[in-house]
Amino acid sequence: MKIGAILFRRVLGSLAIVLLAAGWAAGSAWAASDTPLRMGLPLRCDPGTSCWIVNYVDHDPGPGVRDYACGHATYNEPSTNAHSGTDFAIRDGRAMRAGVAVLAAADGTVTATRDGEADADIKADARPVSGGKDCGNGVVIDHGNDWTTQYCHLRKGSVAVQPRQRVRAGQSIGLVGLSGFTQFPHVHITVRHAGTVIDPFVGLSRAVACGVGDVPLWDTPVLARLPYQPTAIYNGGFAGEKPSPARARNGDYDVSSLDRRAAALVLWADLFNVMKDDRILFSIRGPDGGIIVEHADPVDKDQARRFVFAGRPLKGGEWPAGVYTGTVVVERPNRAGPPTPQPFVVRTTLR
Numbered sequence: 001m002k003i004g005a006i007l008f009r010r011v012l013g014s015l016a017i018v019l020l021a022a023g024w025a026a027g028s029a030w031a032a033s034d035t036p037l038r039m040g041l042p043l044r045c046d047p048g049t050s051c052w053i054v055n056y057v058d059h060d061p062g063p064g065v066r067d068y069a070c071g072h073a074t075y076n077e078p079s080t081n082a083h084s085g086t087d088f089a090i091r092d093g094r095a096m097r098a099g100v101a102v103l104a105a106a107d108g109t110v111t112a113t114r115d116g117e118a119d120a121d122i123k124a125d126a127r128p129v130s131g132g133k134d135c136g137n138g139v140v141i142d143h144g145n146d147w148t149t150q151y152c153h154l155r156k157g158s159v160a161v162q163p164r165q166r167v168r169a170g171q172s173i174g175l176v177g178l179s180g181f182t183q184f185p186h187v188h189i190t191v192r193h194a195g196t197v198i199d200p201f202v203g204l205s206r207a208v209a210c211g212v213g214d215v216p217l218w219d220t221p222v223l224a225r226l227p228y229q230p231t232a233i234y235n236g237g238f239a240g241e242k243p244s245p246a247r248a249r250n251g252d253y254d255v256s257s258l259d260r261r262a263a264a265l266v267l268w269a270d271l272f273n274v275m276k277d278d279r280i281l282f283s284i285r286g287p288d289g290g291i292i293v294e295h296a297d298p299v300d301k302d303q304a305r306r307f308v309f310a311g312r313p314l315k316g317g318e319w320p321a322g323v324y325t326g327t328v329v330v331e332r333p334n335r336a337g338p339p340t341p342q343p344f345v346v347r348t349t350l351r
Helices: 005-013 015-022 093-098 220-224 245-250
Strands: 051-055 086-090 101-103 108-114 137-144 147-154 172-175 186-193 196-198 232-239 264-274 279-285 291-298 303-313 322-331 344-350
Touching: 051 232, 051 264, 093 245, 108 147, 137 172, 147 172, 232 245, 232 322, 232 344, 245 264, 245 303, 264 279, 264 291, 264 322, 264 344, 279 303, 291 303
Parallel strands: none
Antiparallel strands: 051 086, 086 186, 101 172, 108 137, 137 147, 147 186, 186 196, 232 264, 264 303, 279 291, 279 322, 322 344
């Protein structure tokens, strides 16, 4: 562990007390002299293509959950009964191993770091996280005027800054990882003002109960790239067998080509935050444009994460050579509810 361990535990451990003491409702009053922090994207990615927000700050002070848009794309952290940050997920383990830079959201001075924690899915590995280290490997930056940002779950050995170091907005401070209390590669960023958690989509105040605040913290071009999208089809592809969620999430399937003698042709998808009564629609079209597979997967309960697939076995001989196109769509009967993601389209060549 690098220096700043005591500070890091103090920052994490005091969150529950801060939330209770501050009573941080969306309409909290703040002094007019408070200058909002201006933030850039905290990782090097293309939102909606190579990274996705999968959890927002929880605005419900009790056991329930409520994101800034009054949806449910958040959760309660075990120790604090709230989710204190915004989670930006990347596609899979392959992307994590290739390296996705975590960026300082604004100019500032590093005050604490931690490195050396293992990258591992806490659910798959059934391992506890040692006391005070739910954040895993991370960095805390002081931006002045009582503003700080904290970045969690960085890849082991990737932390590239040290306490007292000055950093610039957009500077790489590490890589997205899987350390601490997490089940998928992502960076969790918490913003605090005078020790109180602030949702960067809301800022210090807002006139309405749901939606973006009066002066959100994200820079305007960044905010435009982050429309509210509580459900994400963030990964998908083809497999020549019944796909394994663990292998898919590790990035083991090469979707670019399959053997024409593959025992099956299967389209799979990984989704965040599906809702009860959603239907996940699959279709596979062959080289001639004809439909090979059509399937609807009904969702019977809200789920934070869902792995689904549909396909058909090879019935003798070989699959016709050429390009096959798979499409996955989330159909939501209540069109007045949260928006659904764009259709996910993937192609593979059978040789």
